[in-house]
Amino acid sequence: MKDDPVLEDLLEHRYASLVGYATLVSGARQDAEDLVHDAIVTVFSKRRRFTSLEHAHAYVLRAIASRHVDARRSWARRASREERATSLAPRFTPGPEDSVGMDDAVVTALAALSPRERACVVMRHLADQSVADTAHALGISEGAVKRYTSDGLAALVASGLLTEAAAQEAGTEQVDVRIGGAR
Structure with a gap:
């Protein structure tokens, strides 16, 4: 990831628009910044070579959307398991x-x-x-x-x-x- 001119350009010129997009996708600014960071790390840590800033930007946008959907699915599965476990647990456990x-x-x-x-x-x-x-x-x-x-x-x-x-x-x-x- 070091010394990648496309990554440097993306962070310098498109970071704000990526965070804005992620805010719209996630619904929360604080989640958006984490989402952008995770997407950039994922995209650029796989040694992909991008020929242009637009190509990298589009790829990161897709990664943001995918990461958000995956996180929501994971959260929904976890919430479902917790709800199921709660419904099976006794309401009162006598001591x-x-x-x-x-x-x-x-x-x-x-x-x-x-x-x-x-x-x-x-x-x-x-x-x-x-x-x-x-x-x-x-x-x-x-x-x-x-x-x-x-x-x-x-x-x-x-x-x-x-x-x-x-x-x-x-x-x-x-x-x-x-x-x-x-x-």
Whole structure:
């Protein structure tokens, strides 16, 4: 592309008209400049030899139109795929908090726990993970999981989220964490 006198003439004398044409084709000035640039690079990078400025100009005009049509087709296909995927996706995906009757009080109470306590309580009693699985996932000992879980449940009792009876069941059973500790 370097030292091509036809390219230099095209850029110097016809660039403005190419951008004007591309603006009409694309409908937007900012898209037009990108379209012209892409068309010129495509046309002149293929080692074509143009005998005149008019010949190169006509070739770039066709490239602009082709590039725009191709881009619109690609956009339409992508939009169609996205629309299809959106229509197949569920409108609402319930999270783990929905399965335990989670509300603002639960979120607030859990937020008051330390990060380890919160992780242990959630993994053990909301996600129904074993002590060993929780310890492995968090990279701590099983004893630490038991301690953090116990401390977390005690804090939930203190916050009024759990009853004492529900917290005491935590030793070996699944605890249903709901407002007032209802099972």
